[in-house]
Amino acid sequence: MKFSVNWLHEFVDLPKNPEEIAKLLTRAGVETENIETRGAKIDKVIVSQITASSRHPNADRLTVCEVDDGSGTKRQIVCGATNYKAGDKIPLALPGAKLDNGIEIRKTNLRGVESEGMLCSPIELGLGEDASGLLILSAEAKIGAPLSDLFPGDTILDVEITPNRGDLLSHFGLTREIAALTGKKLKSTPREAKTDIKKSGLTISATRECPFFSARKIENVNVGPSPQWLRAKIESVGIRSINNIVDISNFVMLELGQPTHAFDADKLKGGINVRLARQDEEFLALDGKTYSLAPDNCVVADQERAVGIGGVMGGEETGVTNSTKNILLEAAYFLPASIRRTARNLNLPTDASYRFERGVDPEMVLRASQRATELIREIAGGTPATEINVAGKLPTNPADVSLSYEKCDRVVGISIKRRTVDEILEGFGLKQTKSERMRKNESSKWKIPSYRRDLQRDVDLIEEVVRAYGADKIPGTDRSRFTPASIADHAHDLESAWRQRLAAAGLDEVRTSKLLPRERFAFSKSAIELRNPLSEDHVALRPSILVGLLGVLDRNIRAGAERVAIFEIGRTFIRPSGKEERHLGILLWGNAASAPNWRSPQSRSLDLFDLKGALKCVVPNLSFRPGKFPDLALPVDVFSGDQMIGFGGQLSAAKFNAPGPVFVAEAHADLLLIAEETATKFHEIEKFPGATRDIAMIVPEEIPHETILHSIEEPREPLLESVELFDLFSGREIGAARKSLAYRLTYRDRSRTLTSEEVNAAHAKIRERLRRDLGAELRE
Amino acid sequence: MTHPLEQLRDDALCEIESAPDEQALETARVKYLGKSGSISSWSEQMRTLGKDEKPIVGKLLNEVRNAVTAALESRAANFRSQMESEGLARIDISLPGTPHEIGALHPLTQMWERSIEIFRRMGFALADGPDIEDEWHCFDALNTPPEHPARNEQDTFYLPDGRLLRTHTSTVQIRTMQAAPPPIRVIAPGAAYRRDELDATHSPQFHQIEGLYVDENVSVADLKGALEFFMRELFGTGTEVQFRPHYFPFTEPSLEIYVKSKALKGGERWIEVAGSGIVHPAVFEAVNKARGDDAYDPKKWTGYAFGLGMDRLAMILFDIPDIRLFAQNDLRFLRQFA
Missing domain, CATH: 2.40.50.140 (Nucleic acid-binding proteins)
Structure with missing residues (x-):
């Protein structure tokens, strides 16, 4: 809210420098966001x-x-x-x-x-x-x-008022706070209304939504432009001048925080009734729009129709115009929750609803009515009725709150003198109710002013103490504690290790949005859509990470990248329940090296085995098996041991238009996190040398490496320690539809040095098996 | 009087020392230690010496032979290493090192890791909770009942079934307390969502670290100590930290945290970095009700809670001008943080 420093100054002596006011308020939790100097630029x-x-x-x-x-x-x-x-x-x-x-x-x-x-x-x-x-x-x-x-020159403060402090939404309210923080006395306070009160002429049917309503008739007003001072005042804080009556209503709201409303009395048909709206009741508001109301909206009505949405906006038909002669001035108290619901449901936030939903001061309702009446008489020359008609009851004062000084010290963390605590609370308008018993209990009981309904518990009072005492005067203390690691700790550590490994393998980590745009539904036909998206860019929760990775690929190809090797670890949302699974996604495209380099001038493209190699960094016992996935030209299922944990392969060119093949994989990371973390155990380093033998063979093209490996390893030769593929080629020299592979086999016995004969015997068995089982043509 | 052998040694050493190349050195070796070299011929003459002279000359001859041999070897080693160096000197050491592809971790990950590392040193364990939440965990349990001015459904993404995307990670406070009695000392990193238009400083998805410490006698002073330490660890020891009273429904008192550091761009300005406060007793009461016990008795336990915006902290720390860069994942951006 905007505040005029000149206006504030009418109620309290302020620090000379507006910066100082801003600092004072900000340090007490009333943040001044902007200071603007006005009037200095009107020389000449x-x-x-x-x-x-x-x-x-x-x-x-x-x-x-x-x-x-x-x-x-x-x-x-x-x-x-x-x-x-x-x-x-x-x-x-x-x-x-x-x-x-x-x-x-x-x-x-x-x-x-x-x-x-x-x-x-x-x-x-x-x-x-x-x-x-x-x-x-x-x-x-x-x-x-x-x-x-x-x-005259003025300074405008733009102050952020937190939702609990409706009492600060007026110039008087803010000066009351400044006075409390500076210890200065208020120069004036709004006077008690001394008008006769008449409990008639009004009815309230919606007593819960509108506990109290008042109306005062003012006759023979001259509606016209406001005097310059009034216009200047409301315009200085951003309210547009309409006419003198409306301006006065706004002025009183800005001054005292209580919204009022003036009806053209001659357009009202019969007495006022405050009631709930009927289902689909149509209402033409002052903003010229027609609203369709519902029974949880409270309306101010005459005997025929609604003439105002209570506490939100008046009606167009009964608004004050230049031809208005007699007015009815409303000042009421509306239930904050009801106003909030109405303003929200109708999408009609107004200056009035803003204040009512934060709670106005019940004691200010009639004072504000009186202040507006006086101004109308002065400015618009009206004759107010001697009586003010009222209905209902103002909310009772907030309950007393007890405060234990010991608890105050405990929560703040330092000892603050009781007198200081008392002075602070008194400064904010609280009054101590004397009680001998309380004093013995080292606590005090406080009467809360009507405008501070946010003060409900001892902690609310402690906050007041902190605000006024100054948070910067409380020294920080070192309070640590031993804490055992949680499941989340282990999950995090494993995930971090994966990130490190994948980065070490040359992949860049990306983080894409978990909210997907409408147009990108590849891999995500089953995404959970949001009920109330704000834009077409964020309409559904991702069921897969690949969609985001493809977006990153697209962007980087357009930016001229020649290599995109990326991964992401993050949450996905699985239909229908929205189960949250942590997935790992990998995407590879382009050159194996990000730039040509002088050590290996021949560049090659990233391929399926780079994808497999990257996965191997994080997936134990990794294997690929033929899979089925419509969007993939070469689909594989990703296994860890015997458990399928994901899928991957080469993307179908029809699915994504990139120059060159795109390789993707997505794995359900949670399945790998479950494995209980156990410390690796040492095993003795081999004391005896191993012996290696190579096998080179030519086999038909369709025999996979896995089958050859199986033939070498099963049944297991006890001396065989490991097998590595070290060469693979095909070409005209070995004949069509054939390929040549070379393996290095290592033999070892943990307890002795093997003799050449033993190794040869074992090796010969394996060679024979390959020849027999696979028809391999072995090369010497 | 100098013995002729000594003279011979001095001549030999002098000649070895001044040999200009390996060939000259070889000539010297042959001259002194060769089959018919001077030292060898002295060995021949040993037989002719008398009984008294023999051991003295023998000892001397040995010394001379050793000295000359050592000098020859050392000179030869010099020539070898000189040759090796001369050969290697032709290598252009300014050529670039063999490149390795090492990927970059996303700056938000780095921010998270840095933060988690600091909090772990302070004895916080990690906690976790779902992104898809119910209204009770996101609002009601956090003292933000329906119609509360701070309960902003307009800014919340809802799912068709009435659940929502959490608007803050504070939901994890509730889940953690539901799951275990006090004391609790956790941080919860995670994503949160707000129905904001995407611009340079707002994103519908953003990232936070939530913190919660519930114990006996936890105070504002403890909160200040913890977060002052964190901010100085993160932004440097010269960082000033300010706590300003504020309002959050689920803490009372509530404090916003500002930092100022010459090391940061914008130097002398206070920058808002976090919200914090003492856990509101109504939050404990809601948790107790859900637990069906009195584990979080507000008379016995107090706690502090805080929420740090990771995107914002990363933008401040790394001087990143636009929040949208995080989700765009342009490799030219990511690689800057490798």
Whole structure:
């Protein structure tokens, strides 16, 4: 909310420097977000009066005005606005003036007519948002006087009021806080309403939603423009001036925090009833829109129809217009929860609903009504009724709150003197209720002011103590604690290790959005859609990581990348329950090396075995088996031991249009996390040398490595320790549909050195098996 | 008087020392130690010496032979290493090292790892909770009942079945307390979602670390100590940390945390980095009700909680101007943090 420092100053003496006010408030939890100086930029702008005007000879949209600037000689000004008439007093920027928008005024020639200055609109002077026409000054303004006489300099504070502090949503409310924080006395407080109260003429059917309602009739008002001071005041904090009655209502809200509303009394049909809306009841509001109401909306109604959405917005048909003679001034208390629901359901947040849903001060309702009435009488010349009609009951005062000083110290972490605590709470308007028993219990009981309904428990009072005492005066303490590792710790550590390994294997880690755009539903036909997406870019929860990885590939190819080797570990959401699974996704595309380099000038492309190698970094006992997946041209199922943990392969070119093949894999990481972490156990380093023998063979192309390996290893030769494939080729020299493979076999006995004969015997058995079982053509 | 052998030794050493190349050195070797070299011929003459002279000259001859041999070897070694160096000197040592492909970890991961590492040193364990939540865990249990001004359903993504995407990781506070009695000392890294338009500082998905410590006598001072330590570890020892009272429904008192450091861009400005506070007793009461016991008796236990925005902290620490860069995953961006 915006606050005028001049206005605040009417209630309390403020620190001279606005920065200091801002700092004071911010340190007490009332954050000042912006400080804006107003009025300083209106040098060389004076009050002038338009004495005559005529059409510009060469431009339809311009007029030529004769202006009295108080110097005795008339000035000629060319002007584009149309909202004035001869006799109006207008701010005139003289040549040399620098306006708020940065424009410097000079004597110019506009389409052949000389213009000796510029007539100004409010926005050009930094006096409001209005840019629609000239700023018409009040008739009393003295011609030739500097405009700063009318608009003294001011500073506007933009303050973030937290939702629990509805009491700060007014100039009076904020000064009350400043007074408490500085220990200064308030210069004035809104007077008690001394009007006679009459419990008639009104009914409340919705007593829960509207516990209290008041209406005061004011007759014979003159609706018209507001005086300059009133306009300036509300416009300085960003409220548009409408007419004197509406402006007064807004002024009182800004001053005291209590919204009021004025009805055109002659348009009301019968007495007011506050009731719940009927289902689908139509209502034309002041904003010109028709709202369809529901029974949880509270309306102010006459005997025929709703005339206002209670605490939110008045009705168009009964609003105050220039022809209004008699008004009915509403001031009420609405249930915060009800207002909030209504404003939210109708998507109609207003300045009034903002305050009601945060809770207004019940004691301010009638005071505000009185203040508005007085202003209306002064400004619009109305005659208020001697009585104010009321219905219902104002909420009772908040319950007393007990505070144990010992608990206060315990929560704050330092010992604060009781007197200090008491003084702080008293400063905020709390009153201690004396009780001998309490004092013995080292605690105190506090009466809470009507405007501080947020103070409900001892911790709320402790917060007040911290705010006023100063959080920076509480020294930080070192309080650590031994904590055993949790399941989440183990999961995190394993995941971190995977990230490290995959990065060490040359893959970059990416993090893509878990919210998918509408157009990208490859791999995600079964995604859970959001009920209320905000844009087409985020409409569903990802069931797979690959969608995001493909997006990253696309972006990087377009950015000119020649190698994209990426992985992501993160949550996916599986239909129908939305079960959250942690998945690992890998994508490889392009060159094996990110740049050509002088050590290995021949570059090759990343392929399926790079994918397999990357997976091997994190998946124990990895194997690929033929799989089925419609989006993959070469689909494989990914296994860890005997458990299938994911899928992968080469992406179908029809699915993703990239230059060159794209390899992807996605594994369900949680399945690998379950394995209980046990420390690796040492086994003795081999003391005796092993012996190696190579086998080179030619086999038909269709025999896979796995079959050859199986033939070598089963049945197991006890001396065979390991088998490695070290060469593979096919080509014309070995014949069509054939391939040549070479394996190195290592033989070892852990307890002795093998003899050449033993090794040869074992090796011969394996060779024979290969020849017999696979028809392998063994090469010597 | 100098013995002729000594003279011979000095001549030999001098000649070895001044041999300009390996060939000259070989000539010297042959001259002194060769079959008919001077030292060898002295050995021949030993037989002719008398009984008294023999051991003295023999000893001397041995010394001379050893000295000359050692000098020859050392000189030869010099020539060899010189030759080796001359050969290697032709290598252009300014050539680049053999490249290895090493991937980069995402800056958000790095931010998370740094933060977790600091909190672990302070004795926090990790906790976890789902991204898809119910209203009770996200709002009600956190003292934000329906119609509460801070309960902003407008900013919340809902699923068709009425569940929602958590708007903060504070849900993990509730889940952790439901699962175990106090004391609790956990941090929970995770994603959260808000129905915000994507721009330079807002993203519908963002990342947090939640913290919760419940124990006897946990105070504002303890909270300050913990987070001051964290911020200084993260941003450097010269970092100033400020706690400003604020409002969150689920903590009371509530404090927002600001840091200021010359090491950060924007130097002398206070930057908001986290929200924190003392756990509101209503949160304990909600947990007790769900647990069906009185494990979190607000009279006995107090706690502090905090939430750190990881995206924001990473943007501050790494000087990243736009939150959208995190989800775009441009390799030219990611590789900067390798």
